Amino acid sequence: MAVEQRPEVVNLPHVEPEPEHEDALKRIWTDPTGPWGWTANVQNGPIAKRFMATVFAFFLIGGVEALIMRTQLATPNNTFVTPDVYNQVFTMHGSTMMFLFAVPMMEAFAEFLIPVMIGTRELPFPRMTAFLYWTLLFGAIMFNASFLFRSLPDSGWFAYTPLSSVPYSSSLGIDFWNLGLDVAQIAAIGDAFEIIVGILKTRAPGMSLRHLPVYLWSLLVMGFSMIFGFTPLFICTLMLNLDRHWATHFFDSSAGGNPLLWQHLFWIFGHPEVYIMFIPATGLISMIIPTFARRRLVGHTLVVLSMVATGFLSFGLWVHHMFSSGGVPPLAMSFFTAASMTIAVPSGVQMIAWIATLWGTRPRMTTSMLYSIGFIVTFVLGGISGVTLAVVPWDWQVTDDYYVVAHFHYVLIGSLLFGMFAGLYYWLPKLTNRMFSEPLGKWNFWVTIIGFNIAFFPMHFSGLLGMPRRVYTFPAGAGLELPNLVSTVGAYILGVGVLLFLINFFWSTVLAHGRETGINPWGAGTLDFATESPPPDEGYRVMPIVHSLFPLWDQDRLDEGDPETVRLVHALEQSPTHYRATLITSLAEGIPEGVLRMASASRLPLLTSIGLAVLFAGELFGVHAVTIIGLSVMIVGIWLWLWPPIVEREFQLGDNGGPTVHGLPVYHTGARAPGWWAMLLVLLTISVGSACCIFSYFYLRATVPDWPPAGITRPDLALPIVRNVLLVVSLAPAWWALRAIRRDHQVQLQLSLVLVLTCGVAFVAATLAEILQWDPNLQAQAYGSIFYLLQGIQLLIIIIGLLIGLFCLAQASLGYFNRWRHLAVQNLANYWTFATIHWLIVAAVVYVSPYIL
């Protein structure tokens, strides 16, 4: 088979800057230094390093917990730890690995790689990047603070109710788990916004969707999956918290609730969670294999579509985690069996594409490449055992035994851990400017993969022999001694493998024994290897122009293209804006549309994140004053964070036409503006959360005969009709405000905003008046719980809308808006429209449906 391979060395078509231009760019883009400056840093590179270091530390903690478990299970009837401690350790291990290591590590890769790979200067919302890091850190600390209080969660990483409800888990352990992870989930959802908007709107000129590297496609799928996956988790953990501390009954079967509702909501998150980790890991592998095979990825389009299809299909499999829970008819289970098997098709397409890419080549067997091959082999093994678990009778046979443990470790370690190591060996030198030791790396790989297989392959057999998971010991004489002892030995070998990575990292990078990385050490073809190592704060001095999927392989220079674009990228380098800025490009074709002003270094993200952590800590300990303080700090932090800086106000002066930089507009509205996309994603997230609540409403409705339950009167419709009218009427001034500012009518704008706020305040007042009329018996039933929840979410949506309205009014009264600059007003109009439609749906569900269903 003839194979067209790329040359070994790829020269960088680099543009040398004039020194004075370089100084100007550096002055604009450099963050404060030193420990105090560290707290204000918003650059993606340093934050990605922190992200990686932090989540790797949690990975080590989770690993130590795994070794404690394996030590306990080395011999039958062992007493290394007590049953209670064992319960706590396996809960902490699973939760730490899933929530604090796996997904955040993929987020860390994304934060580092997106700007350099799409050829831009920075992620679109730099302060958000900093906020997400601090939020994850505080959430993880709060979660692990359960060690200090000697109150660890012990209900397993999926915390099934009623085991995690108060009657069976009355300690604070579950609350640490619940609220700590809620904070971490906020970080994940925020990261999704950053990823999606960054990739869709700030790519290099010419980088159309067909020139988008596979890894970036995988991140798009990951981003949307995080919105659709983490939001249900947020809702179900919110419900659990309300059940535990606010006397609701979502999961209390004695009051019309249903514990299976938890399982549905959790697994609607939990199964896609696997793909949230797996898909970006496949993206990493799809970048690494072509580089070392020196050949383009075979079937690029099919690989991309496989990722998209896998992302969709992953949300249709959750019931296969509940085959043995009861409550799902066999015919319905068959649908999920079919879907679970179908997902093997797109996964298989990716495997075949990688093998076809390698076929007939002589790839460079670097450590990164070895891990990529380890990824393929291990994931295929885990995938095959996964297909067997889609078969209902087999699933019933092996549920909750070590066969399942073996399966998901083959999937997770195979994809995530090996994908991570492949990625770290490939890209970490870029971030640190020090190459790893290859001999030590190969030792690291072989010890890790051998240890992994010794640890987990025997678990298939211990499972088939009937060993249940989550039990702290096993009896002698059941044939389980040998496989368990072998697994324990393997776990320690795996631990040595991870230790070898750490040694390699410290030797090569911290002690700087590794050689300098240079620009493109592997001869890669994509933009991530087009800048210095580590990439400078400004990313690219001259922003690249892309004409190919592998621009470093196919293009002679990175600054060639149509004359207008060439002029633009050079102008941005030679005469940079006096604030941080990058290009906005069109969604499909990557055509420059405008200049995006980016936020500079700030401590407001840290302040906001502290507010969020304090809010949740207050909730954790039931101190409402602390909760209110945290909330206030958050609101102030966000307000100051979003308040337009002086430089934008300067633009407003004296512009009769639209203000431009190098011929491109600087103010944007509609689909051109990244802020418009961010608002769209916020609304999408709220929609997903509300859809989960409405699903819960009808799920609870379907499991009881009477709705509302006997003794509770149907809600009166008078005040809800008033609330309907108020919101529908308020739509008119919301859109008038936008119309007014598009015509530069400042007074009309302010009057319209005041009208919107008045209607919103009246809606809140009507809601409070209605609450006084609600049947007090509502509090005793799950019907009342879901009724309250939907009403509460609507109230929250309106209150947030009021804050946005106030924010707009404050700016409007200072004359900050004009016909060019009014994105905040447009976002308010969109938000208010959404809030109204949301209310009409909620009202139909809670007020009308009881009369019909």
Place this chain on the structure above:
Amino acid sequence: VNSSTDTTSTRWSLWFTFLCGPFAWTAHEFLSYALVRPACSYGVLILEYIVTLAALATVGGGLYLALRIHHGTFTDPPTTPHFLAIAAIVLNVLFGYAIVMEAIPNLVVSPCL
């Protein structure tokens, strides 16, 4: 980009056909699941068949539209609309297959089990 293909209607059609298959499959799975108990209670499995036929019709429509756009956007070198058209064709075929896979149990498993 070929200006004749880069029209707003083509762009919307492309995104519609791109998402047609996934959304048809999602609706099919959720509705099929929700209709199992009514199918048993009222003895009308035909509801399940109607859902499947509607989902397949949607996918078929998406596939037809994608094929038309594919023929209309073929240029050398290929354009982004052409890339998206190929993507839409493949996605519609894959999700059509998934719908058929999910419909088969309706033929052999009773909803009342």
